[in-house]
Each structure stands twice: as C-alpha cells, then as structure tokens.
Amino acid sequence: MAVSGVLTDTQKQICDLARAFAAEHIAPHAARWDAEQRFPREVVARLGGLGFLGMLVPEDYDGLGLDMVTYLLALEEIAAADASIAVSVAVHNSLPTQMLLRHGTEAQKERFLRPMARGERLGAFALSEAEAGSDAAALRAQAVWDGTHWVLGGAKAWVSNGATADLVVTMVRTDREGDRRGARGIGAFIVPTDAPGYRPGKPENKMGLRASNTVAVTLDDVRLSPEHLLGEAGSGFIYAMEALDNGRLGVSAQACGIARAALEHARRYVTQRSQFGSPIATFEGVQFKVADMATRLAAAEALMLDAARRADAGEPATRWAAMAKLFASETAMWVTTQAVQLFGGYGYMRDYPVERLMRDAKATEIYEGTSEVQRVVIARELLSLT
C-alpha cells in the first residue's frame, strides 16, 4: 500500500502475514467462489487460527490486540484478494466482537467473546429489516420478557454471515406497544444460531460479494435467558451505531483493497495489450486514467488511515469513519469502472477479474450505511443538526 514507509514493524508483520495468506489461500480461488456463490468457511476458520478473527480484541481475551490502523491494513490485504472473505472477517471483527467488548459483562466476554477472538465461533450483526434499512431505528422485531426469558419474534434482512455464523448480535425492540421509545426502545441480544426458532433464509442472489453469505433471518419465538441481553435493554441502537463507526472504517479498507486490486490488474494489462502498433500504456488517454486511479486510491487510503488514527487516539471518529467509507467506496466504484474500461471487451467478460471487482465495489456504497447515509452523518455533525 502507498503508506508502507510509515508503518511500524508490527504493522508490517501483520500486513505481510495477511498478504501472504491471501496470495496463497484466497486470491487463486476468488473467481471460482464467486461463480459458485460459495462461502469458504474453512478458509475463514484458517484466518481465525492466525488470529484474524480477534484483531481488535485485547490479548487478555485471546485476541491480537491490534490498533485500528493495523486492523484496516490487514483487512485491505484480504479484500485485495477477495472482498467477499473480507466482508465476513470485517463484520465479525468490527461489529459483534466490538459490541461484546464494550458492553458485555465479564461472564458474556468469557462465554462469547473469547471463543470469537480465537476464531472458534463466527459472529454476525442483524440490524436492518425489510422496512427499516437507512431508517434503522424504525425496526419492528420485538423482544418480550416473559418473566424468566426474553422471547424474540420478527424478521431481519441482509444479515452478512447470517447462515454461517455461530452467534448474531441482533437488534430488536424492547419497548412495548403504547410506550414506544424510538431509538431508545431497542435492545441488542446475543442470539446463538442454534437457538430453536432462529431460521436463516436461503442465500441472497447478489450482484457482487457472491462468496459472502447474506440471508434474511426469521426469529420465531427465540427464547433467550437474561444473560443474552447486552448492556441496557433500551440502548441496543446506540451500541449498534457505535459499532457501525468501526464497521464503516472496515468497509473503507475493503473498498481500498478492491480499488487496489483493480489498479494492479489494469497496470499489468495496459503494458501487455497492444493496439495501433503500441502497448496501450503509451497512449496519454490511458496514462491519465491510470494516474487518476492511483491518485484517488492514495487519497482514499490517506483518509482511511487518518480516521483510524483518530479512533486509536480515542477521538470521536463518527464523522471521520463516515468520510472514509464514503470516499473509499466511491473511489472503489470509480477505479473499478475505469479498470473495466481499460480492459475493453475483455473487461466485460467473466473470464477476467475486473468485472467481479466492479460488482463487489458497488456493495461498499450500500452496506453498513449507504453513501447517502454517510453524507447525512457528516452533514449533521458539521452543521450541528444532531
């Protein structure tokens, strides 16, 4: 990556490990997994064995205890090989593990976080519903306290890892009919996927990220003991929003990885492809495209790292995470579109990698908050509208 000159030894080692693993065990298979729409759980398990499923979890809980900068650099390496694998790893690291770390009791950390950090259990995050996407606080799934247990009912949508995870941190309403409390009436529950009544749908047939598992989930009277509630019963939406600050940084790393892969493919291709008697890299129109692709990618990486350093310094990072995601995901879409253009007719064929990158890039403008939601988050803070 462009900033390698300023990395610490630990950052370089983690990046090297991620890059080497991705080059050997992920990149060679990415096109096939995409075509077969197959989530390679075994590869994610091997990443877990190396510590990549506990990147932000302190060593006291069996994680690697990395800072945000190192985490994002590693994620970018994985995404450059296969963005689908990166989604799975990022959702697990950024969302459920972080919510458990921040808001879990010691008992919850022992029971749920520790095995997740060791890579023995995969996590997911369920916030969206069919009628509550950008307007996430409008969700309707309901938890009812029956005196001894919480009973969860309703339906969640677009849950990454939803059919492959071992547990899903799930946001459902805890307020009651007649006493609705909006964003303050939502709890975050740790839902084991083997709990009776947890029913994942069939994998969504997506444009891109086809090797990552995304499903709708029905909660059919899922009975949970009180130790499955994270923190306060009315604070789950706030916890989810905090976690999404990390999640959005993770998406920026995925987007940078996708853009970097597209730039690398394009660079190689334009030096090899000849038309009108010369390699197309000798044409100024092609050179300008490549120069712009590299410049935008470097700017996206710089913004991502700036946001990560703020998060590591304990500064409020909401706006910066939104900016990093917004800029990196739009960069990924633009860079991959240019790459397809540079490949010409070949770029449009499934036999070449750039069309997959373009399809994968599109998702980064949508999930964990659309580009429009990121603009809302940024503008609200700048204009003091919150």
Ligand code: CAA
């Ligand atoms: N950190 C901490 N608290 C936050 C916060 C943050 N980043 N953002 C908001 N909050 C708090 C607010 O301070 C407020 O708290 P109070 O009750 O104390 O005032 C509360 O949360 C409600 O906030 P808002 O009034 O701003 O809520 P809103 O309903 O107006 O929504 C929104 C704002 C930015 C549009 C938000 O709904 C949003 O981010 N929507 C997009 C949701 C999203 O990203 N979904 C992705 C789901 S995951 C996915 O894609 C798939 C997957 O598997 C990973």
